[in-house]
Amino acid sequence: MKRAGDNKKGERVAASKGVKFSTSPLLAVRLPSWRSRVVLFVLFAAFAALAGRAMWLQAVSRQFLQKQGASRYERTLELPATRGKIMDRNGQVLASSIPVKAVWAIPDDVLAEPPEKLKKLAALLEMSEAELRKKLDSDRTFVYLKRQVEMDVIDKINKLDIDGLDTRKEYKRFYPQGEVMTHMVGFTNVEDVGQESMELAQQKTLVGATGSRKVIKDRLGHIVEDVGLSKEPHDGKDLTLSVDSKLQYIAFTSIKEAVEKFHAKAGAAVVLDVHTGEVLALANWPTYNPNDRTKLTGEQLRNRVITDTFEPGSTLKPFTVALALDTNRVKPTTLFDTTLSGRIMVGDKPIRDTHPHGVIDVSTIIQKSSNIGVSKMALAMPPQEMWEMFTKSGFGQAPRFGFPGAVAGRVRPYKSWRPVEQANMSFGQGISVSLLQLARSYLIFARDGDIIPLSFQKVTEKPVGQQVISPKTAAEVRAMLETVVLPGGTATQAQVPGYRVGGKTGTAQKVINGRYSQSHYIGSFAGIAPMSDPRFVIAVMVDDPVGAIHTGGGVAAPTFAALAANALRAANVPPDSNVTEILKSENLEED
């Protein structure tokens, strides 16, 4: 290699007329040696500066720079969790959350937009332009314009392309069954938190846990990588209620018609499953639409089945009779003299029957609903036993079915009972219960003498009952309850074509200003259907019916009949009676 180079040099020497390039006099100029040192030093210093800068960036301001970098491409995404759905026992959706958006604005930026855009925006948000401007007239930099706006409206708003307007994801809960189901399901507020009924009771399981993840986004906004730890969101658990939409609708329409027909203040009905203790229907009137709660009043909100107590009246008589039967004090055929005057004195207080019945047996006492008959029966029994009977049947006991606002009712301690009070309690005065408690207590007659806990959620396991009376007593009382709806009973209007049913009427005078009112009543009926193999316990209450008809037999019994007839048909219960046509008799006995 070197040799070849030399040869070439030789040729070049020849080309430059004998003067060697390396010995050119121009190049022979000697420079002072410090200049090269200076250059060397400058170069070195420049490198040192670079290294120093690198050191500075890497070591000292590293954290700051990484943070800045991260803020340019890293994003923490919130992963929302959906609130669980609420479904009826057949899987029909009763409440479901759908994503919507909240529209918020930076007022100054939005106000800078042309007025026609604001006009369009106001129209889309369903408010007047003045309202919109009022909302924007604020010192704050963040103003909600409207919450829970549905997605199709949001798309239109986005097309307006208004500066300073943005949206935030949130959920809106829809209740497709509306007013029919609302006292069972309840509702949530704008933050998706349960406020009433099952939405409130099951808030913890329904609500999900929001998650988050850290990601890197590219310049187009695509997520390209997950970084760091991410927290999985957990959706809320779905809730399957015990309620049956069909039965609920039947109960709802029955009670609504009854309240309108009898010009009552309110009404309530509840249907229980005899075998499982499930609440199949729970209806109230008045009610409200949970999807539009702008004009909601307390009256509408009130869940009378659960939160209101009333004096049950004669519906309590079967319990006194059951106790007397169960303790072998009486037989269904035992005779009692209910007097021909229809009036006896207990202490210095009279107890009256609306019609005198003379000497009748226990079964007829129930059929005719004789106050004197049950009073005589009750006074032969120690108060403690009666109190225990009431308590075991659930009266005066704190309910344990997990429903907000459920009341215990009131049964006074037996030690303070005077004889007249004991007599009054035997036919349901001086004691208060909720309609749900009343319905539940009738399970002891519908079942074989045992009582089971109620459930608002679908039951999969067979409930364990607590024996209150013997199966024999339960059967005897059932037979008596059936006579109540037969000719001669107080509730002939409770008859259902094609089915054997039974029950007991109750008419209680309302307590107004601490005194029994002579013109305000609560008519109730608690019944069992069908009698041959009980499936449902149905309790109906009509509050303050106005007009000539105000008794349990007059207002609540026909409501029960309408409800039971449709419920039995809807549940495909085979008929157990050949009586398919019922002639309505207007000739009603008082109870």
Added chain:
Amino acid sequence: MSGKINLVLAGLLVLCALSVVKAQYIARHLFIDLEALQQQARQLDIDWAQLQLDQSTLGKNARIEQIARTDLNMTPLTPARTQYLTEGTK
């Protein structure tokens, strides 16, 4: 000799580096696809919930009753004009 090995290794290194870049590129694309599909799954979930709601709204008993009564002129059946068939009986 060691020079050749170095050359080969350097070549391999470059190839490896390029394949890392390529793999990262593919991974990101797959990730974007995954994201899109997950988004689609979420959207389908929402649609499903919406459809369930619609079903419940349209299947409302009140609506069915009204249509049955007014549009279809149907009346509720009564046991009086119902023939009940029970399995196992004559």
